[in-house]
Amino acid sequence: MSETRGQSGRKKKSRTRLAHAGRAPSEQFGFVNTPIYRGSTVLFPDTASLLANRGAYTYATKGTPTIRALEEAWIDIAGAAEAVAVPSGLAAIAIALLTALKSGDHLLVTDSCYLPARMFCDSVLKRLGVETSYYDPRIGADIAALMRPNTTAILTESPGSQTLEVQDIPALAEIAHAKGACVILDNTWATPLFFPPHERGVDLSIEAGTKYLGGHSDLLLGLVSANDKWARRLRAAYDAFAICPGPEDVFLALRGMRTMELRLREAERAGLEMARWLEAREEVAHVIHPALESHPDHALWKRDFLGSTGLFSFILKPVPPEAVAAMLDGLELFGLGYSWGGFESLALPFDCASYRTATQWTPGGPAIRLSIGLEDLDDLKEDLSLGFARLRAAAQTP
Numbered sequence: 001m002s003e004t005r006g007q008s009g010r011k012k013k014s015r016t017r018l019a020h021a022g023r024a025p026s027e028q029f030g031f032v033n034t035p036i037y038r039g040s041t042v043l044f045p046d047t048a049s050l051l052a053n054r055g056a057y058t059y060a061t062k063g064t065p066t067i068r069a070l071e072e073a074w075i076d077i078a079g080a081a082e083a084v085a086v087p088s089g090l091a092a093i094a095i096a097l098l099t100a101l102k103s104g105d106h107l108l109v110t111d112s113c114y115l116p117a118r119m120f121c122d123s124v125l126k127r128l129g130v131e132t133s134y135y136d137p138r139i140g141a142d143i144a145a146l147m148r149p150n151t152t153a154i155l156t157e158s159p160g161s162q163t164l165e166v167q168d169i170p171a172l173a174e175i176a177h178a179k180g181a182c183v184i185l186d187n188t189w190a191t192p193l194f195f196p197p198h199e200r201g202v203d204l205s206i207e208a209g210t211k212y213l214g215g216h217s218d219l220l221l222g223l224v225s226a227n228d229k230w231a232r233r234l235r236a237a238y239d240a241f242a243i244c245p246g247p248e249d250v251f252l253a254l255r256g257m258r259t260m261e262l263r264l265r266e267a268e269r270a271g272l273e274m275a276r277w278l279e280a281r282e283e284v285a286h287v288i289h290p291a292l293e294s295h296p297d298h299a300l301w302k303r304d305f306l307g308s309t310g311l312f313s314f315i316l317k318p319v320p321p322e323a324v325a326a327m328l329d330g331l332e333l334f335g336l337g338y339s340w341g342g343f344e345s346l347a348l349p350f351d352c353a354s355y356r357t358a359t360q361w362t363p364g365g366p367a368i369r370l371s372i373g374l375e376d377l378d379d380l381k382e383d384l385s386l387g388f389a390r391l392r393a394a395a396q397t398p
């Protein structure tokens with residue numbers, strides 16, 4: 001694979017590494033990109049090789065050049081010792097948890113986590129004899145009080161993808177590691193470009209490649225990266241489940257990776273400008289964006305993160321649900337839907353009050369999450385302005 005350290009030995013900058021990682025043109029007849037290898041069987045040259053299971057590739061569930069190209073690139077980008085690619089972000093969460101846990105263990109999970117991850121813990125893990133308890137994402141070093149003798153993993157997500165609490169990952173890692181527990185982070189919001197997970201003490205880091213890696217709303221993919229300590233166990237869990245992604249999807253992920261930093265930098269700029277614009281709107285009670293000075297965890301974000309992205313939330317001043325629907329239903333550019341990180345902007349009304357157990361979600365008004373895409377910001381602001389006008393009109397109608 002391409003060298004990410006040049007002749008000087010200096011590690012190249014992330015933009016350069018994103019352009020060069022996971023490519024070996026000389027092994028592909030000079031073609032720039034690693035092609036899509038489609039296959040199951042890998043032929044061995046002779047009986048001895050087959051009996052010894054010898055060769056760079058032995059069977060496609062254990063890897064192909066296309067999958068390995070993505071994994072090697074991600075190892076480089078995430079600063080990891082190992083990485084595996086799986087068919088979705090949720091599958092990445094499942095494989096990370098099953099790498100770290102066994103029957104009889106206790107797991108700590110942030111109350112702000114991605115809801116399907118919570119459902120996995122409360123159903124599958126429960127059935128397998130793993131007990132989950134939820135913690136306040138702002139707990140910091142006080143997590144020590146929740147650690148039990150059998151607590152073997154903490155599942156964090158920072159910031160939470162709807163409510164955007166930032167967690168003190170280095171503090172959590174110090175306490176977990178003192179007790180031999182594994183720190184798992186869902187790093188989908190920041191990506192390794194804006195939060196280098198393993199440098200900050202994370203053992204297993206998850207990325208829903210569906211979001212900013214793919215970047216075009218045409219892909220489902222997940223990645224788990226591991227530090228040295230967890231590398232072998234991650235690979236073993238992956239091999240046991242044979243949970244390999246399809247070759248076309250991996251190719252799309254590699255293609256998305258080449259422009260990921262450019263898109264993230266633009267998402268950062270546009271997201272912040274939109275967040276500040278919303279902060280000044282009279283219909284808005286407050287904006288939840290970690291890079292805004294008004295965010296309660298802003299100092300922590302500034303200490304640990306290298307950037308912010310285009311996903312944030314805002315709380316409307318109290319209005320009836322019909323007024324929110326009038327605003328959202330007429331949006332021309334913002335689509336209504338799940339997921340995020342694509343080129344197109346999305347809006348999502350949300351309410352996590354019903355399933356939180358360690359904290360209470362009491363925003364004081366309707367909550368809306370935005371994913372800012374690559375459209376012109378003036379056009380997006382106009383779309384929202386017209387939406388606010390519909391909201392005001394509907395709120396005034398008795």
Ligand SMILES: *Cc1c(COP(=O)(O)O)cnc(C)c1O
Pocket residue numbers: 087088089090091114157161186188189208209210211220221222339
């Ligand atoms: C979307 C998302 C996932 C799951 O990704 P899928 O590919 O849709 O399964 C996991 N974590 C976070 C924070 C997400 O936003």
